Amino acid sequence: MRKLKWGEHMKCALEIKKLMGHAKDGKIGKIHVQAGDLVQAGTVICTIESSKGSAKLLSDYDGKVLDITVSEGDTVKIGDQIGVVESDAKAPQNKTPQNKATKKPAAGYSFGLAKPKKMEICAEVAVVGGGPGGYVAAIRAAQLGKKVVLIEEDQLGGTCLNYGCIPTKALAHTSEVLNQISASAALGIQVGEAKLEIENIMARKSEVVQTLVGGVEHLMEVNEIELIRGTAKAISKNTLSVKTSKVDATVKFKKMILATGSEPVIIPIPGADLEGVITSRELLEIDRIPKKMAIIGGGVIGMEFAFIFASFGTQVTVVEFQNDILSMLEPEAVEVILESARESGIEIHTGAAAKRVVNTTDGTLILEFEKAGEIQYVSCERVLLATGRKPRLDSIDLEKLDVCLNASKKGVEVNGFMQTSNPDVYAIGDLTNIIQLAHVASHQGMVASEHICGIEHEMSYDAVPSAIFTHPEIGSVGMTEACARAQGIPCETGLFPFAANGKALAMDETKGFVKLVRNSETGVLIGGTIIGPRATDMLSTLVHLMDEKVVLKEALHTIYAHPTASEGIHEALLALEGRMIHFG
Ligand code: FAD
Numbered sequence: 001m002r003k004l005k006w007g008e009h010m011k012c013a014l015e016i017k018k019l020m021g022h023a024k025d026g027k028i029g030k031i032h033v034q035a036g037d038l039v040q041a042g043t044v045i046c047t048i049e050s051s052k053g054s055a056k057l058l059s060d061y062d063g064k065v066l067d068i069t070v071s072e073g074d075t076v077k078i079g080d081q082i083g084v085v086e087s088d089a090k091a092p093q094n095k096t097p098q099n100k101a102t103k104k105p106a107a108g109y110s111f112g113l114a115k116p117k118k119m120e121i122c123a124e125v126a127v128v129g130g131g132p133g134g135y136v137a138a139i140r141a142a143q144l145g146k147k148v149v150l151i152e153e154d155q156l157g158g159t160c161l162n163y164g165c166i167p168t169k170a171l172a173h174t175s176e177v178l179n180q181i182s183a184s185a186a187l188g189i190q191v192g193e194a195k196l197e198i199e200n201i202m203a204r205k206s207e208v209v210q211t212l213v214g215g216v217e218h219l220m221e222v223n224e225i226e227l228i229r230g231t232a233k234a235i236s237k238n239t240l241s242v243k244t245s246k247v248d249a250t251v252k253f254k255k256m257i258l259a260t261g262s263e264p265v266i267i268p269i270p271g272a273d274l275e276g277v278i279t280s281r282e283l284l285e286i287d288r289i290p291k292k293m294a295i296i297g298g299g300v301i302g303m304e305f306a307f308i309f310a311s312f313g314t315q316v317t318v319v320e321f322q323n324d325i326l327s328m329l330e331p332e333a334v335e336v337i338l339e340s341a342r343e344s345g346i347e348i349h350t351g352a353a354a355k356r357v358v359n360t361t362d363g364t365l366i367l368e369f370e371k372a373g374e375i376q377y378v379s380c381e382r383v384l385l386a387t388g389r390k391p392r393l394d395s396i397d398l399e400k401l402d403v404c405l406n407a408s409k410k411g412v413e414v415n416g417f418m419q420t421s422n423p424d425v426y427a428i429g430d431l432t433n434i435i436q437l438a439h440v441a442s443h444q445g446m447v448a449s450e451h452i453c454g455i456e457h458e459m460s461y462d463a464v465p466s467a468i469f470t471h472p473e474i475g476s477v478g479m480t481e482a483c484a485r486a487q488g489i490p491c492e493t494g495l496f497p498f499a500a501n502g503k504a505l506a507m508d509e510t511k512g513f514v515k516l517v518r519n520s521e522t523g524v525l526i527g528g529t530i531i532g533p534r535a536t537d538m539l540s541t542l543v544h545l546m547d548e549k550v551v552l553k554e555a556l557h558t559i560y561a562h563p564t565a566s567e568g569i570h571e572a573l574l575a576l577e578g579r580m581i582h583f584g
Contacts, residue, residue: 234400260395310345
């Protein structure tokens, strides 16, 4: 491969500045341009495949491709120059060509005079927001043959990939391995004391995130979805505008899907704005493990972080306003979590209202809370606000789009096909505030895109699974027993404890159970909870039984592999008939 020389002012090298993850080299994949093609800043020149995934090389310049000096399959590394673009922009006058030859431009070097690129785009479908709702909707619409534009102001993947599900689960995995190391003596393995390297923990977490974000970028490309980076603003019922230092785009659309997501709720207590009072987003970027942390909120996000940081050695205190943590779960599951939390040294205060946070002279924070009429205090380095998330209703002008809010004014109103009060505009994901889960957002996205393309598949929320990565982990779907009874649904339950499951015993993870709730009139599953080893992976069996309204007596004939934790599901099905084999 020939190295390019930096020559005249207008010739700009296409240089490999970054590969996926920390990969140092890779192979040229698809080359999208050839000599003579006109390109814009952001045009994909080629993909580069490495062991860490697929990355795209984008042009930094508007201009004409003069030369591409590599072929598909060539091995390349960071710093290689693979072609040259004759740019419309001029090099800064104080830099001579010789300077350039000796000193390569830094990543993102723009030659200083680039003007925002004016673009007039007509889209059949415009999607605003590239989270798990928006990017899945965009792919589905493109699969169905639509010309799709996706506008994202931050990273593709949204909250889920960048600041939510994925980074937390990367940390939860580190925590799980750590717990296994701590428990290894019981398995006959003596290891020295585990030493945490927060820098490496965070680097791995970021690498997982970057690999997935790169994967979504690649999917945009292969599905020929036009990606515009910037904040979309509505200027009329069928036009959006995106203005940044790089683009000045007007997007006219036939249909639009709004997927602008949500943001953390900051509870209005004095001190909530102090420096050490943080949300999950900042906690996922810390460079030092706090010795003590208070968590306001004992819901899913609060409890996942409580277990992660307790395993990292942080002294964790959870302050929850309601009378239970994880109050949407079966009470037996909450009991298991409370016991595990006690063993992990997590202190939990329920029925406790956070009142204020104050800063002491030595930088320690004091969280004040009221419980049963008494004021109590926790001193800590960090206070995590895990008090819920609210839809981003103001990131785009909904009024200009004729889009109405729901009755509680806390989400966008939609019908079963995700259509808003403006039939040309759909809303999906956290923005609708129906169920704030990534897989719900993605499913709603598919429903919306299919409806736009004439396929009527209405959204149903009867069998939405929920995975919680505490220790042990929890999977649940449908109603709890109490909820069914409160609704007057005749029901019966079957419960099988993992203490009687061979695989759980072999893994030394016997905490937890499978509990099934059956409608005693129809015989179908209306709710299920699995808490224990691999619970979140086993959950889909229950979701299928529920979604397909299988009469559970018929499911008894399914053979479950031995020895697996999933035999617990079979036993819970047998329990509904009063005929468990391995527990009596
Ligand atoms: P988002 O993912 O929030 O994406 C919205 C996107 O829109 C963002 O990228 C934003 O930059 C962009 N945007 C907003 N306004 C504009 C605009 N005007 N122009 C251009 N772009 C715009 N869910 C699970 O299912 N499982 C989990 O384990 C899980 N764990 C979580 C852990 C944490 C710590 C958090 C915070 C959340 C977690 N969630 C989990 C919830 C999940 O992340 C969200 O439900 C999901 O991301 C919602 O997807 P969305 O597409 O609706 O919105």
